[in-house]
Amino acid sequence: AHGSLRLTLGPDNTEVDVDYVLEVLPGVIAKLRALAPLSSAAAAKH
Numbered sequence: 001a002h003g004s005l006r007l008t009l010g011p012d013n014t015e016v017d018v019d020y021v022l023e024v025l026p027g028v029i030a031k032l033r034a035l036a037p038l039s040s041a042a043a044a045k046h
Contacts, residue, residue: 007021
């Protein structure tokens, strides 16, 4: 792995907050992976 993400929940987080992160995060990760200089497609060529 080239990076990591730590999410911390606290008493002020709501179920709506968690649902939002679960909805949005996969798309954000996909965009970041596509921008990475050694994406899986680029790594396969080496």
